[in-house]
Amino acid sequence: MKILVAVKRVIDYNVQIRVKEDGSGVVTDNVKMSTNPPDDNAVEEAVKIKEAGKATEIVAITVGEEKAQETVRKALAVGADRGIHVKVDGIIEPLAVSKILQKIVDKEKPDLVFMGKQAIDDDCNQTGQMLAALLNWPQATFASKIEVKERSLEVTREVDEGLETIEVNVPAIVTCDLRLNEPRYASLPNIMKAKKKPIEQINASDLGVDTNPRIEQIKVEEPPKRKAGIKVANVEELVQKLKNEAKVI
Amino acid sequence: MSVLLIAEHNNKEVKPFTYNAINAASQIDQDLHVLVIGYNSDEVAKSISQVPNVKKVIQIDNEIYANYIAENYTTAIIKQADNYSHIVCSANTFGKNLMPRVAALLDTSQVSDIIKVISSDTFLRPIYAGNAFATVKSNDPKKCVTIRPTSFDPAPSTGGSAEIVKADAADKTETTQFVKREEIKSDRPELGTARVVVSGGRGMQSGENFKLIQQVADKLNAAIGASRAAVDAGYITNDHQVGQTGKVVVPDLYIAVGISGAIQHLAGMKESKVIVAINKDGEAPIFSVADYGLEADLFEALPQFLSELNKLNTIQK
Numbered sequence: 384m385k386i387l388v389a390v391k392r393v394i395d396y397n398v399q400i401r402v403k404e405d406g407s408g409v410v411t412d413n414v415k416m417s418t419n420p421p422d423d424n425a426v427e428e429a430v431k432i433k434e435a436g437k438a439t440e441i442v443a444i445t446v447g448e449e450k451a452q453e454t455v456r457k458a459l460a461v462g463a464d465r466g467i468h469v470k471v472d473g474i475i476e477p478l479a480v481s482k483i484l485q486k487i488v489d490k491e492k493p494d495l496v497f498m499g500k501q502a503i504d505d506d507c508n509q510t511g512q513m514l515a516a517l518l519n520w521p522q523a524t525f526a527s528k529i530e531v532k533e534r535s536l537e538v539t540r541e542v543d544e545g546l547e548t549i550e551v552n553v554p555a556i557v558t559c560d561l562r563l564n565e566p567r568y569a570s571l572p573n574i575m576k577a578k579k580k581p582i583e584q585i586n587a588s589d590l591g592v593d594t595n596p597r598i599e600q601i602k603v604e605e606p607p608k609r610k611a612g613i614k615v616a617n618v619e620e621l622v623q624k625l626k627n628e629a630k631v632i
Numbered sequence: 633m634s635v636l637l638i639a640e641h642n643n644k645e646v647k648p649f650t651y652n653a654i655n656a657a658s659q660i661d662q663d664l665h666v667l668v669i670g671y672n673s674d675e676v677a678k679s680i681s682q683v684p685n686v687k688k689v690i691q692i693d694n695e696i697y698a699n700y701i702a703e704n705y706t707t708a709i710i711k712q713a714d715n716y717s718h719i720v721c722s723a724n725t726f727g728k729n730l731m732p733r734v735a736a737l738l739d740t741s742q743v744s745d746i747i748k749v750i751s752s753d754t755f756l757r758p759i760y761a762g763n764a765f766a767t768v769k770s771n772d773p774k775k776c777v778t779i780r781p782t783s784f785d786p787a788p789s790t791g792g793s794a795e796i797v798k799a800d801a802a803d804k805t806e807t808t809q810f811v812k813r814e815e816i817k818s819d820r821p822e823l824g825t826a827r828v829v830v831s832g833g834r835g836m837q838s839g840e841n842f843k844l845i846q847q848v849a850d851k852l853n854a855a856i857g858a859s860r861a862a863v864d865a866g867y868i869t870n871d872h873q874v875g876q877t878g879k880v881v882v883p884d885l886y887i888a889v890g891i892s893g894a895i896q897h898l899a900g901m902k903e904s905k906v907i908v909a910i911n912k913d914g915e916a917p918i919f920s921v922a923d924y925g926l927e928a929d930l931f932e933a934l935p936q937f938l939s940e941l942n943k944l945n946t947i948q949k
Contacts (some may be wrong), residue, residue, distance in 0.1 A: 394760070396895070400763040400764055402764050409759075409763075421877070433728060434755075452947050476741045477741070478740070478741045479741075501877065503791050503876065503896075504760060505759055506744065506758065506759055506761065506876070507742070507744045508747060509731075509732035510731070510732075512729065513732045513736035514736075516706065516733040516736035516737050517736050521807040522702060522729075522808075524728070524729045525725060525728075527870065540725075541871075542726075542813075543724050543726070544815040544816070544871060545813070545814045545870070545871045546870070547813045549808055549809060549810055550808070550809040551807060554805040560877070561860070562863070570743070577766035592686055595742035598636075598768050598769065598770050599768065600768055601767040603759070604764065604765050605763075605764065605765070605944060606758070609907075609921050609923075612799075612919075612922045612923035612924055613923070613924060613925070614924075614926070615924050615927045616790060617928075618773045618933055618936040621924055621926050621940075622940040622941065624924055625924070629885070629924075629948040631828070631905070631906050632828075632852060632941070632947055
């Protein structure tokens with residue numbers, strides 16, 4: 384089986400976001416960027432499946448500006464075989480990303496496409512499902528466990544009420560939850576080796592996909608701040624405050 | 633302009649968040665129709681027809697919808713989509729799984745997880761785990777929108793009498809099979825709609841210690857939440873996770889115990905009306921959002937808290 388894994392470059396999950404004063408977005412200059420965390424889980428799962436002898440090749444792909452390539456390089460360092468970078472500048476919506484991925488799937492013909500369930504920047508949670516729709520493939524979203532069978536996957540999904548298990552025929556799209564696995568760190572020798580692995584660069588405009596946003600971002604603002612609270616001295620005071628001041632118990 | 637809302641239900645009962653989504657959807661346009669896709673789901677269709685905000689219920693009843701499979705739901709929705717300007721559902725795991733599949737087939741760029749309807753094409757939505765709010769305008773002719781249920785009050789469940797019309801099923805997918813669903817049954821209020829939530833984090837140190845949380849939750853008739861760290865460590869099951877990649881809760885009272893307050897956890901609870909933090913690390917970020925902070929060892933504080941609650945004559949339930 385061949386696995387395509389999609390990764391996205393986002394502001395690092397530890398960074399405290401700052402909103403630009405002109406309301407046009409958030410500050411990204413000189414801010415630490417990383418791979419979207421659940422995308423790391425997607426790469427890890429693909430590598431584990433390959434290590435188990437059930438996959439033959441892993442191709443890591445990203446869609447974004449020049450520096451987005453770093454995320455593909457990181458995937459190569461933990462075990463992906465080669466990379467694809469579809470270059471596009473500016474805001475690109477999940478619908479356009481899924482159309483780009485569709486073009487790449489048509490060309491690469493993977494059996495599985497993995498990616499994180501949601502990107503932690505725009506919090507859209509759309510791309511995997513959209514790609515599945517465009518390809519008319521089954522989708523297994525929010526996966527916390529994947530069992531590879533002959534020509535299908537049994538996937539345990541995290542849902543609001545608990546867990547759900549579905550079986551999807553291959554080819555399929557899987558979007559990965561953070562609990563799917565524990566992503567490994569790349570070792571220094573593997574980071575060096577990854578530098579020699581090929582990354583194919585493609586311009587989004589050459590794929591014939593319209594990447595113009597359909598959603599206008601009118602403004603971005605800071606959320607209302609909570610008023611500062613107080614520290615209470617002990618449990619007794621806490622209960623009195625909740626009872627008599629906040630009146631919530 | 634008409635809005636089509638996709639109901640979430642289990643063929644017997646309407647899921648509570650459907651009522652919140654109905655309220656939000658009727659703010660987009662008054663001409664609101666609700667689509668009930670299910671099997672033996674007459675009770676569900678009837679319940680929804682009694683919501684005053686609903687003008688019409690469309691029921692598609694077929695055994696292929698006995699279990700919720702996004703692929704099957706999608707083809708059924710697409711068959712109805714021509715008549716509507718907006719297709720809407722809740723931004724929980726039900727709607728998150730479903731709506732993008734619908735949107736892609738309609739060639740629409742979906743607006744996810746809105747917290748406010750500004751106009752029929754303009755919405756407010758949180759980004760970056762709620763650390764920024766974006767006002768966005770959809771320029772697609774047909775709009776697909778998911779709604780953060782906790783940001784809207786539920787619509788009233790009685791007083792209306794909308795007509796129920798039946799519609800035909802669509803083709804069944806052959807490539808996805810439902811295997812099983814493991815729902816955690818509990819007598820407690822649902823996490824998403826509970827008035828009080830008591831949550832534990834990594835500081836609880838073990839699943840066994842969550843008993844301390846349970847005792848307080850019992851006393852307050854509260855739901856139990858958890859940070860991702862506690863779920864990852866196996867202290868408690870995933871359906872309890874509050875945060876950016878878990879559930880968003882807006883209770884009257886949120887008590888965070890042994891939770892440091894990572895950005896990702898705050899994303900799921902910082903809109904709560906009153907927040908209490910109990911943590912032995914006085915510098916923990918959770919204190920920056922807490923109305924009442926108690927710097928203390930939770931293993932001493934929780935039993936004391938319980939005994940203080942026991943002293944009260946009355947406790948709101």
